Amino acid sequence: MTLDTGPRTRLGTRPRTRSRTGPRPTPRSRRRAAPGGRLRGGGLSTFVFALPLLVIFGVFSWLPIGRALVMSFQKTNLLTSTWVGLDNFRAVLEDPLLMTAIVNTSWFALLALVLGYPVPLIAAVLMSEVRRRKGLYSALAYLPVVVPPVVAVLLWRFFYDARPEGVFNSLLGGIGIGPVPWLQSPTWAMPSLVLEATWAAAGGTMIIYLAALTGVPPELYDAAEVDGASIWRKVFHVTLPHLRGVLLITLILQIIGTSQVFLEPYLFTDGGPADATLTVLLLIYRYAFGQSLGADYGKATALSLMLALFLALLSLVYLRVTRRWSTT
Amino acid sequence: MRPGRTSQAMALASVVALASLTACSSSPASGHSGKLTLSVVSLLPGSEKAAFDTFNARVAAFEKANPTIDVQPHEYKWEATTFASQLAGGTLPDVFEIPLTDAGTLIANGQLADLNDQFQKLPYAGQFNQNLLDKGKGQNGHVYAIPAKSIYGVALHYNRALFQQAGLDPDKPPTTWDEVRADAKAIKDKTGVAGYAMMASGATGGWQLTAAMYSRGGQVQQVQKDGSYKSTLDNDAARKQLEWLKAMRWQDNSVLADTTLAWDTINQAFAAGQVGMYTSGSDVYSSLVETLGVTGKDYGLTALPLEGPGAGVLVGGTLAAVGAKADKATKDAAMKWIDFYYLQNLVDENQAVENAKVRAENKQAVGTPVLPIFSREQYQQSLKWIQSYINVPLDHMKGYTDVMFDQPIVGEPTRATQEIYTLLSTPVQAVLSDRNADVGKLLTTANTQAQALLAHG
Incomplete structure (x- = not known):
């Protein structure tokens, strides 16, 4: 078996067959149940079992979504509400800060993609090659995920001290670089946020990749070794094709996650300097809670709905486009 | 597959558990054994222990003078981002502080309690700086928020x-x-x-x-x-x-x-x-x-x-206010607290001296220059009462105090x-x-x- 034929063929055909045909319907599932038949046939206990989940999910998840939908067509301060039709949507679209927020969010997403997406993958591949104290290294890599996000941001704010005696600037000063105005410059602020966000999240994604890597048959690497493949060829022709499904999922999750970035710009810079890190979610927050009096929940929910709709459409398009590359 | 007895019993248990959970969450709060509990804002979170000691001493003095009121202090920092939702959600203390600029809108929105009846009973109700007092009045001329703390x-x-x-x-x-x-x-x-x-x-x-x-x-x-x-x-x-x-x-x-x-x-x-x-x-x-x-x-x-x-x-400053949902007993108690904690220091010599003494003993600032809530004469009179307790470095503040009026x-x-x-x-x-x-x-x-x-x- 050579590297180029065996695994590729298996990876290329099996999933497509599965996705096209799906599980074969059994005669029972095809049969249309008579009224009450489902309940007598076990549906009642299923329903009762699911009831707590449905109630909790309904109260804490669906109800707020429904309420948000209603509020997006209202002018409300939570005490009194009036219907305003599409005014909130119009006001959001006319807000000059919306374009700033969209551009900033896209910039964050792009930087996170370039910087943050490959880092956990590379770390996972390297980690999979480690033979001794693998658990220790994995734990160390995962540690930032365990640190509470607010604590992490406060820690990094300390590191990002713009003065020459700041932690990072001291280190960079040793090699003649800086001082860098990390959070105090419109140019540097966003990359600084992405750097911290990558540090904070990479461990979690790396663990997923590590788990996926255990599913790669070792004999493929052996075969590649026999064929004289270099480490890069092994990575590109064995590892990555096997991670393709996971990579596609983590990519869309990353895009959705970065489109909703809030914590870092809120805690580090509050959207500054001069709106350089104002993101869509921070703008939603400002609409809803930014003013002591003006709490504009209508505009906040209107923009939230627009964002949700955009992400849903993006996900659909993404899944459709990547369907033939997917392994699942 | 038909459901067995075990699974039916478990399903029943789920429903009972859910019902219990709902019952727990909706159980009413316990009573307050005859005393009215009044929650009030105290100091900024993270204040020095001596500052809290000072505040608690004032609370004890108030409760001694008003044995039917139990004051519950809450650390408080007014923040634009949380105030509106705290007010709407009813999680602010009974007596809270707002900026001068916000009162008009909050009153128009019906978010503050009408304190006019309680306010008019204050013996010094007519002595306020009218421009300041107007900031806390509604369109009906009633007082909803009272100049307090400092201007x-x-x-x-x-x-x-x-x-x-x-x-x-x-x-x-x-x-x-x-x-x-x-x-x-x-x-x-x-x-x-x-x-x-x-x-x-x-x-x-x-x-x-x-x-x-x-x-x-x-x-x-x-x-x-x-x-x-x-x-x-x-x-x-x-x-x-x-x-x-x-x-x-x-x-x-x-x-x-x-x-x-x-x-x-x-x-x-x-x-x-x-x-x-x-x-x-x-x-x-x-x-x-x-x-x-x-x-x-x-x-x-x-x-x-x-x-x-x-x-x-x-010029800016702070008003004391009460949420719109407060009942009459709470509003009565709130006004007593506003009178005692914020205002009597400025109009009553005994209270002014007592407050200054406690603050000075706890090494808190006494005599920080502010603008008068009542009149310039009243302000200067109140400073004379507490002259011996003033501990702020007035010599270092002359650049301001010489021209502030x-x-x-x-x-x-x-x-x-x-x-x-x-x-x-x-x-x-x-x-x-x-x-x-x-x-x-x-x-x-x-x-x-x-x-x-x-x-x-």
């Missing part, structure tokens, strides 16, 4: 030790904006410490830019003949102040290059000796002592430079105040972070956005 004028706070190290005379603080710039540069050059800092985060940057704009004769908004509001942010005073700040940042390098500074963090930087001068309310010294343990040895306070026709000092005062903008402050923070942040910031363009943009807000009403 401040924005002033310049400075570090006397840094002045000395820089070869400047701390008894001759700057009186013009050019002198502020020159002194800031001297401090930076001689000590390496930033000579000046400015709040820039959230709404605070716009608040301080507005104060500086007023001090140069500028205005934020004007009321037109037809009653509509016109935004005037794009004015010469604002332009001059931002160009001044930009020059200090990029030519002199004498400004603390931090666009995240807010009211509390600039206080921290000042208390830590990282800042030579900054502008804030004249009453901030009390907070510096209360939360940061400042002793006053190196503290200096002077008046904001006033330049040009129409220049004035921005002579400076023309200007109230904060009345329409969309916090929103416009937030808009104005962007130009402040821009000049502090971008050496090529176009001040004219920044102000034009802010003005357009402010006009849209004003038009929106």
